[in-house]
Amino acid sequence: MKVVYVVLVIYxxxxxxxxxxxxxxxxxxxxxxxxGIAKAGEPNNISPISPVIHQYNxxxxxTLRKKQHRLARENPGLLVAINKGAxxxxxxxxxxxxxxxxxxxxxxxxxxxxxxxxxxxxGCRETxxxxxxxxxxxxxxxxxxxxxGTIDTCNCETHYKPxxxxxxxxxxxxxxxxxxxxxxxxxxxxGFGFAVSREFVDTGERGKTLREKMNLHNNEAGxxxxxxxxxxxxxxxxxxxxxxxxxxxxxxxxFRVIGDILKDRFDGASHVTSANSHNRNNxxxxxxxxxxxxxxxxxxxxxxxxRENRRKHKYSFQLKPFNPEHKPPGVQDLVYYEMSPPFCERxxxxxxxxxxxxxxxxHSIGVDGCAIMCCGRxxxxxxxxxxxxxxxxxxxxxxxxxxxxRTRKIINTCV
Numbered sequence: 001m002k003v004v005y006v007v008l009v010i011y012x013x014x015x016x017x018x019x020x021x022x023x024x025x026x027x028x029x030x031x032x033x034x035x036g037i038a039k040a041g042e043p044n045n046i047s048p049i050s051p052v053i054h055q056y057n058x059x060x061x062x063t064l065r066k067k068q069h070r071l072a073r074e075n076p077g078l079l080v081a082i083n084k085g086a087x088x089x090x091x092x093x094x095x096x097x098x099x100x101x102x103x104x105x106x107x108x109x110x111x112x113x114x115x116x117x118x119x120x121x122x123g124c125r126e127t128x129x130x131x132x133x134x135x136x137x138x139x140x141x142x143x144x145x146x147x148x149g150t151i152d153t154c155n156c157e158t159h160y161k162p163x164x165x166x167x168x169x170x171x172x173x174x175x176x177x178x179x180x181x182x183x184x185x186x187x188x189x190x191g192f193g194f195a196v197s198r199e200f201v202d203t204g205e206r207g208k209t210l211r212e213k214m215n216l217h218n219n220e221a222g223x224x225x226x227x228x229x230x231x232x233x234x235x236x237x238x239x240x241x242x243x244x245x246x247x248x249x250x251x252x253x254x255f256r257v258i259g260d261i262l263k264d265r266f267d268g269a270s271h272v273t274s275a276n277s278h279n280r281n282n283x284x285x286x287x288x289x290x291x292x293x294x295x296x297x298x299x300x301x302x303x304x305x306x307r308e309n310r311r312k313h314k315y316s317f318q319l320k321p322f323n324p325e326h327k328p329p330g331v332q333d334l335v336y337y338e339m340s341p342p343f344c345e346r347x348x349x350x351x352x353x354x355x356x357x358x359x360x361x362x363h364s365i366g367v368d369g370c371a372i373m374c375c376g377r378x379x380x381x382x383x384x385x386x387x388x389x390x391x392x393x394x395x396x397x398x399x400x401x402x403x404x405x406r407t408r409k410i411i412n413t414c415v
Contacts, residue, residue, distance in 0.1 A: 030211065031113025031120040033063040034200070035134065037079065038086035038115060063112060067203045071196065077151040078142070082200065085141030089134040090115075092259040096266075099368035101343035101355050101375075102126055117351020123211050124340040128218045129266045132334055135201045136222030136258050143193030143226070143252055147186045156186035157250065185249030190230055194223050207314040210274040210337055217319060217335050224331050225261050229253050262334070269336055270329035271322040344375035355414045362412045374414035384411050 064072070072079050093104035093116075104126075106115055113120065120127050146154035201219050205212045233251045236243035319329055322337070329335050341347070346354035360370035360379055370379040390405035 031116075032131075032134070032201070032204070033065075033112040034068060034082070034203075035086060035115040036063065036112035037083050038090055065203050068200055071200050075151055075153045075196065077145065078196065078200075081141045081145035081151060082138055084145075085138035086134065088141060088255055089137035092137065092255060093130065093133050095256075096129075096259050096263040099361075099366075099373075101358075101367070101373060102340075102352075103358075104130075105351075105353050114351070118349060119341075119351055121350070122341070123214050123336055123338040125266055125269045125334070125336045126340060128214065128269055128334040128336045129262060131215050131218040132222035132225075132262050132265070133259065134222070135197060135219040136226045136262065137255060138201055139190075139193045139197040139223045139226045140252055140255050140258060141193075142196055143188040143190045146189035146192050147251075151192075154189050154192040157189040157191060158187075184247035185233070185235070187250040188230070188252045190227055190250075190252065194227055197223055202314075205314070207317055213274065213317050213319060214272070214335055214337060216315060216317075217329070217331075220315075221265065221332060221334055222258075222262065225265075226252065226258055228332075229257060229261075265332065265334045269334040270319075270326070272319040272329060272335045272337055273322050274317075274319065342375065344377075358414045360412050360414055370412055370414065377415045379412045379414050381410060381412050384409050 090104070090106055094106075097104045102119070105117065116130050120130060142151070145151045147156050149155065198219075202216060205215050205219070207213055207216050230250050230252060232248050234246045234248040236246055238244035319335055321328055341350065341352060343352055344355055346352060346356065355373055355375060356377075358373055360373040361368045362370050362379065362381070365371070367373070385406055386409050387404055387406050389402040392400055392402040394400055
């Protein structure tokens with residue numbers, strides 16, 4: 001009886017500390033506690049301080065590691081940006097999967113690593129997308145926050161500003177009407193966003209197990225796609241809008257663009273297995289920003305470069321395709337090693353809601369069609385009266401008046 005009591009005490013401590021006997025956490029790599037920073041709907045735990053928001057009260061279920069706390073202390077305003085990114089990731093995930101069996105539901109899972117449900121316990125495609133979209137959203141939000149001035153330790157990116165103004169030839173002027181071009185404005189700071197996102201999001205992922213390697217790879221893929229979408233925007237100057245001079249800067253696109261790209265990568269995700277766990281010749285995960293000449297000036301003085309040597313080993317791995325005839329995954333690919341469940345029936349233990357009662361399209365042969373959405377169970381059809389505003393007119397001044405139109409819509413729901 002005494003031995004049993006000791007075992008129970010140790011097991012109780014194990015539950016409290018979140019580890020298992022032997023010091024190894026079976027759940028390591030399965031979900032991220034920092035996801036709890038996100039809130040359903042509009043965040044209401046941000047304390048506004050004029051003129052810039054710097055304080056953020058963490059919800060009780062958002063557990064950060066020491067390294068993440070340090071990053072937050074060193075970069076006032078960072079958690080506000082991460083909160084925005086986390087919520088942005090949720091909304092984009094739900095938009096991209098709105099017409100599929102798994103619709104990225106977070107309704108019943110608003111606590112830390114269980115934010116997206118127990119599906120993250122499996123190394124499947126859906127988990128790969130979750131890690132990529134959250135990493136990408138945090139990168140995007142931080143880069144934007146720098147150019148908006150809401151993070152104390154960063155500002156507009158200046159790397160893109162050349163030493164001299166570019167002058168075009170007479171032929172170019174004749175073709176475009178633009179005589180001079182100069183860098184200016186305020187570029188989104190993708191260097192800082194990439195670096196701090198990597199430091200914050202990848203904390204706790206040691207890269208030792210296949211699951212941790214999968215997480216690191218997908219996190220990097222999300223950041224990589226954000227980095228690749230930096231685009232040039234320009235504003236014309238001159239008499240009467242003649243555009244004699246242009247001022248240009250680099251800016252990230254709306255996050256929907258990133259979401260669309262990652263959804264395409266989800267559809268073509270690579271089924272992988274582990275290869276040499278410490279292949280020092282593998283440059284795929286070590287290159288970060290430095291492989292792109294546009295970012296060399298940024299990363300040289302960033303958090304990324306300062307700590308790069310200490311953590312290179314974490315990214316020194318190679319994933320090989322499950323099918324030997326397929327090519328190894330690139331940094332742009334999403335990877336998984338377990339097949340996805342069918343998502344047809346409700347399985348609370350995995351956070352799977354099932355497709356019973358889901359709306360489907362009877363005329364579609366795609367994933368939103370009733371044949372696929374309902375898993376062959378069939379569907380019910382009913383009419384619904386929908387009230388909508390219509391025939392709106394503007395009345396001086398200043399009112400818009402609309403009529404209420406009622407229309408009948410055919411709704412199909414899975415049995």
